[in-house]
Amino acid sequence: MNEISQQLVNGLALGSVYALIAIGYTMVYGVLRFINFAHGDVFMLGSFAGFYLAPQIAKWFPLPSWGGWVAVMAATMIICAIIGIVIELLAYRPLRSRPKLTVLITAIGVSLLIQYTCQHQAFFGASQKAFPPLLPSGNFSLGGLSFNTTQFVVLGVTLVLLAALTFIVKKTRIGMAMRAVSHNSAAASLMGISNSFIISFTFGLGSALAGAGGILYGMTYTGIEPLMGVSVGLKAFVAAVLGGIGNLPGAALGGLLLGIVETYAGGMSGVSTYRDGIAFAILILILIFKPTGLLGSKQIEKV
Amino acid sequence: MSRILKDPRLLLLIAIVAAVITGLGADQMNLYYRGVIIDIGIAIILAVSLNLINGHTGQFSLGHAGFMSVGAYVSAMITLAAQKSMGAEVLAWMFLPALLVGGLVAALAGLLVGIPSLRLRGDYLAIVTLGFGEIIRVIFQNVEAAGGASGLSGIPRMTGLTWTFILAAIAVYVVGCLVNSTYGRGFIAVHDDEVAASSMGLNPTRYKVTAFVIGAFFAGIAGGLFAHHKTTINPQVFDFMKSFEVVVMVILGGMGRTGGVILAAIILTLAPEFLRAVAEYRMIIYALLIIFLMIARPQGLFHFGRKRKPLTH
Numbered sequence: 019m020n021e022i023s024q025q026l027v028n029g030l031a032l033g034s035v036y037a038l039i040a041i042g043y044t045m046v047y048g049v050l051r052f053i054n055f056a057h058g059d060v061f062m063l064g065s066f067a068g069f070y071l072a073p074q075i076a077k078w079f080p081l082p083s084w085g086g087w088v089a090v091m092a093a094t095m096i097i098c099a100i101i102g103i104v105i106e107l108l109a110y111r112p113l114r115s116r117p118k119l120t121v122l123i124t125a126i127g128v129s130l131l132i133q134y135t136c137q138h139q140a141f142f143g144a145s146q147k148a149f150p151p152l153l154p155s156g157n158f159s160l161g162g163l164s165f166n167t168t169q170f171v172v173l174g175v176t177l178v179l180l181a182a183l184t185f186i187v188k189k190t191r192i193g194m195a196m197r198a199v200s201h202n203s204a205a206a207s208l209m210g211i212s213n214s215f216i217i218s219f220t221f222g223l224g225s226a227l228a229g230a231g232g233i234l235y236g237m238t239y240t241g242i243e244p245l246m247g248v249s250v251g252l253k254a255f256v257a258a259v260l261g262g263i264g265n266l267p268g269a270a271l272g273g274l275l276l277g278i279v280e281t282y283a284g285g286m287s288g289v290s291t292y293r294d295g296i297a298f299a300i301l302i303l304i305l306i307f308k309p310t311g312l313l314g315s316k317q318i319e320k321v
Numbered sequence: 322m323s324r325i326l327k328d329p330r331l332l333l334l335i336a337i338v339a340a341v342i343t344g345l346g347a348d349q350m351n352l353y354y355r356g357v358i359i360d361i362g363i364a365i366i367l368a369v370s371l372n373l374i375n376g377h378t379g380q381f382s383l384g385h386a387g388f389m390s391v392g393a394y395v396s397a398m399i400t401l402a403a404q405k406s407m408g409a410e411v412l413a414w415m416f417l418p419a420l421l422v423g424g425l426v427a428a429l430a431g432l433l434v435g436i437p438s439l440r441l442r443g444d445y446l447a448i449v450t451l452g453f454g455e456i457i458r459v460i461f462q463n464v465e466a467a468g469g470a471s472g473l474s475g476i477p478r479m480t481g482l483t484w485t486f487i488l489a490a491i492a493v494y495v496v497g498c499l500v501n502s503t504y505g506r507g508f509i510a511v512h513d514d515e516v517a518a519s520s521m522g523l524n525p526t527r528y529k530v531t532a533f534v535i536g537a538f539f540a541g542i543a544g545g546l547f548a549h550h551k552t553t554i555n556p557q558v559f560d561f562m563k564s565f566e567v568v569v570m571v572i573l574g575g576m577g578r579t580g581g582v583i584l585a586a587i588i589l590t591l592a593p594e595f596l597r598a599v600a601e602y603r604m605i606i607y608a609l610l611i612i613f614l615m616i617a618r619p620q621g622l623f624h625f626g627r628k629r630k631p632l633t634h
Contacts, residue, residue, distance in 0.1 A: 301449065
């Protein structure tokens with residue numbers, strides 16, 4: 019019993035990271051209707067931003083400490099937001115009116131460019147790096163489950179960020195504009211909403227969350243490398259489809275579910291070696307049987 | 322005269338004769354050059370078959386290496402078993418049947434991928450094919466008979482110039498004739514506008530699945546040739562990057578342009594041999610090339626003038 023519930027905690031921690039990245043996929047899909055393949059790499063850049071920022075920030079705040087951790091998180095999220103906005107500006111904006119497939123291929127190109135540039139010795143190098151500890155370690159139990167500080171913080175931060183995101187999307191003017199662009203971008207621009215600004219904002223917001231996910235991933239798994247965005251990013255995309263692409267609570271739900279399923283499968287003998295295939299099997303099943311995802315609504319294609 | 326040259330059957334014959342003649346001289350050829358030329362032939366089969374799916378039919382598959390690996394593993398397992406139980410003279414007769422069975426099993430995998438594609442379009446399909454490719458890889462990694470993560474080694478080296486280029490010529494011929502036939506115009510119709518095609522009475526699902534099955538078949542053949550050329554295969558060889566290399570060939574050549582795609586396959590196979598000095602930048606260059614092409618020349622690098630022949634002769 020104890021092991022099963024402990025796996026649940028591990029699964030939730032992994033699922034939180036998936037959820038934070040999945041939201042970026044879903045938001046971009048909502049406004050632009052395309053899969054931003056490079057999103058997983060923004061997540062990777064977030065991890066490395068944290069890795070390189072931590073020694074700098076340690077000059078002002080002693081690390082590991084709570085204050086230093088907040089500073090690293092904030093700085094990383096800002097950096098990732100800027101990266102996301104720049105990617106959109108340089109690579110996707112010139113293709114705004116082109117077929118979706120063209121944009122998709124470009125996104126794959128951007129993703130590979132980031133991966134292979136970062137792998138080069140001049141940048142991060144291909145080898146794995148140890149993520150520095152940002153928080154004082156500790157263990158405590160809650161309702162019979164024992165957490166370490168990192169797991170607790172990962173879950174807490176994810177919930178706080180999701181709440182903040184829901185507030186932005188539902189209650190603010192810019193969130194209303196985002197929903198309007200997602201619903202009908204042509205009509206939104208006729209109402210005086212700048213599509214370009216909203217798209218930039220969406221990329222910034224999604225990339226900031228991916229950056230936060232990168233830090234949380236680094237804190238949980240400690241080993242980071244330039245290609246880690248590929249599999250984590252793809253699985254987060256699966257999570258977004260599982261929850262219903264374009265649907266924010268769906269992305270969070272899908273992320274958590276996928277994290278839990280993967281963690282349990284990884285613990286089972288006989289299944290564990292197939293762990294990396296599970297996400298794709300889920301993806302194929304969901305696309306065959308319920309393409310709108312768990313929480314998505316059916317869309318009718320107009321000609 | 323020009324009419325005769327335009328007859329694809331004649332071109333096929335010429336290509337096969339040329340392949341046989343080059344094959345006869347292959348013994349005197351430098352082993353390194355021969356290897357590179359076989360690589361080119363395999364790349365042509367891969368690119369032309371992916372071109373049927375991604376170019377002519379307008380679907381977007383990122384799983385071509387998955388189909389290739391099915392053909393490679395199946396044919397290699399057949400010849401390895403034949404090598405163990407039978408003599409060398411029987412083995413020579415097993416090569417083509419092994420390739421064929423590899424291609425057929427790959428086609429079956431293509432059917433499996435093609436069926437869900439009837440509900441998916443564009444970027445979803447891209448992800449699903451990528452997922453299928455990864456699943457196939459994970460399966461081979463775990464199957465004992467396929468050698469697990471270390472793969473298969475000691476595969477008899479049977480891929481020669483002659484068979485590689487005969488099969489490449491057949492692949493080009495089949496895809497070319499198919500697309501230019503009355504039936505095959507449906508692929509292009511599905512590519513141009515699926516809704517309009519189905520309202521004209523075509524069945525887009527059938528065309529998509531057909532494209533996947535034929536494309537996967539030739540990818541499997543290419544995989545078989547690859548396995549008997551390199552003599553060792555393992556699951557890591559057929560990863561996403563391998564699929565992406567083929568995608569780059571198709572995009573560079575211009576999607577749906579057979580000539581351009583063949584040219585791109587040749588250039589992209591030769592380029593790494595000449596650019597050994599900057600090998601570490603190869604993928605960076607590929608990525609930049611793709612982004613640049615999509616922004617500046619989405620029709621491909623080797624595309625000049627009109628896209629297609631008109632329907633009337």
